[in-house]
Amino acid sequence: MIQQPMRVIVVGAGLAGLAIAHGLKKNNIPYVIVDRETAPRDRNWAITLGWALPLLQKLLPDNLYDSIQQCQPDPNLDAKLAGQTGLLVRDGATGEAKTVSRFPSIRRLNIQKTKRHFSEGLDIRYGKRLVDIALAPGNDAGVTAYFDDGTSETGTTIVGADGGASHVRRWLLGDLALPEALPCDFMNFSFTLPADIALRLDKEMNPTVDVGAHPSNMYLGVFLLDKPDIERPETWVFYILSTWSLSDAGIHHPGSRLSELRSRMRDWFDLFKVVVDNVPDDVEIKPDQLRIWKTRPWDNHRGRITLAGDAAHSMTFHRGQGGNLAIKDADELVKNIITVQRDKVPLQDAIDTYDKGALLRGEEVEISRQCSMAFLDYDNFENSPVFKMGVNPAVKF
Template sequence: MSLLRRLSDLFTGSRPPVAEPTTVTVTVLVVGAGSTGLALAQGLKKAGIACIVVEKNESLDAQPRDWNMGLHWGTDYLRSLIPKPMWARIQSIQVDPSTPTTEADAIKFLNGQTGELMTSVPANNFYRLRRHKLRGLLAEGLDIRYGQILENIEYTPDGKYATTYFDNGSHITASLIVGTDGARSTTRQLLLGPAGSIRKLPYCASFIQARYTAEQALFLRQFHPLYLASINPAGYFSFFGMHDAEDPERPETWTFFFYISWHSPLEEQKATANWSNAQRLQQAKEFAKEFTDPWKSAYEWLNDNQEVWYMSLTDFDPGAEGHKWDNHNGRVTLAGDAAHAMTYQRGQGLNHSVTDAGNLATAIEDFFSGKKPRAEAIKEYEEEMITRAGGEVRMSTTNTAMVHDWQKVLKSPIMTSGMAKVQDIRAQEYRPRI
């Protein structure tokens, strides 16, 4: 029996028509080579399911900016998706490979003006991973097609296949298309139209990655070897941590990663949209004058030509009215930021994304093996994902508003519940008292 006939039998429970499609290239097509898409592709490869990943950029390194992400309660999902030898290398892609992940740790939250400790958020088995290195690790051994900019998706009338069309004239037909193409997902907008656009929030942040002299670097790192957060009564939230410490013996080569975020009305964002890098840097330095160390010195010591990465905060709630997409009989779905873009002051994004990848890999295995019809498996995946991650989108956005309001900050989710999964928080809230 041909591969096409076998796939059709699995998805429909009946023999296919004589005139089978001849352009089916792969069982699963993943759109977007971010951490979510690559983790999913590794899980499918592990299960023996054919998968192609397409990426709009010409390489994983095409974009110069890099950042780091926290992996904590989602660790088991990522571990389950990749081969054991690959997981054994997870330490090598941390911001400081020489500092092992500990079973018990905490992120300190300081008063940004006084340096007083406000709270310590448990960060047990907390991995601080460099995105660039994580993608490089997860890309190993996968079929990735670069320079593929998605333009359209069409669906066969028989309900079996979907075809993606790219700006270079190429196209790929698959039994399932998974959009993992980030917060500004093209896949999502093709499914939802204008309703698929990301929502801009009245908050902004300026990120910086910088190196210092050995003496300065040692001073800055003494506050915490990896990460530190603060909430400033003036209305700022900030983070400070390591980004790259490959050589622990040469502090002058360390790269620090830090930002300040603030309430910024949409009118203000529009008015400053064309600001130069010099203006962004000056603004950030002015904000930093309200801070104690390490932020105060870190900003004072920056060169005048220091690059600033400015961004508006955004979200996309898959559970909001009008955001439910048609998965076309289980032929297309979304995962990661494409499905649920969220703010980052609660550190949840990567954990929900790898959870999506793990759950979706299981759903794909279920219909590939014939255990469940494709439409049923994808529906179940989406219902769980929308409830779980949609709840986090809303909680993270609420948290972002509260940590920028000194009168509400102590009641914010990050201060009351740390980085726990939103469903765990709610279960605790409704647990009967004995």
């Protein structure tokens, strides 16, 4: 049983960290969030929440959950309608639907908007890059996080919610914490379009997720990211995710990354081809990699250090599970910490219980990897988890 009042140090102000903090605050459990960023990152993307939405509602205060629609790329899209239209996977050559996954409700959320929204009312300290962790002597004596600005935070438990390259995970596991790069070329970039093309895309694409698997063993998805001015389609922001195998002996264009993508679109169905053709020539496509971390057990040091979200199970996006699992982690962690605060369950027992669930949820990393590889193996695509599981949770946890 702990010898001091609970205080949780959440490292990372991303989706998992913010959801955990709200759950703790809602239950009057002291916390602080620290984040290495001093300003918002210039990268943006969207996440899809389906089965985890009821869990998120439990964690957030009513005012934030009731206004979550403002975080959507299209704030006018109804969640039930989005659930009915579902998540669409097309044949990249014909544009015909190969499979659709549906839920009672779906929220597609712009991550930058969501982080700003979820930050409201929380104690977040920015510019705190973790450099070390120290365990106080004794079984229940707490833990201290040290930062590169010379400051520190002391509490009962540190939660590493600091992403796929987690510093907390590296402290726990050393080189075993390093992520693995998949053998794929990967593009992730945003852009605007001429008004007529933007209107056509908005009308014809699936409003939540619209992706294609092409016979050339290539994946491409086109997504809405933001509508800053509903009345001016030329301001709408879209983004593309695309992958193909690094061993692909096909076209390797000597020019820009956009030139290479365009050269690979010749046999794609018209809508996606037109979109890529109309991406501005000066768009920046930064080098990128798909990275995963296959969850392995960690020593939580008698309940004083654990992991959540991408830090606990870093996976690819092809099955849309990362955001949902981050919320599931947050819900389970908060529930177990409540048992320490209210029921006097020993901290180690509570965090051990949480860690077992997080480890089980880590099975999704391999399933998502298989989905990523399946998009690059068109002939066998219909044997993949995309068809067998859709985007439902892989296991009951």
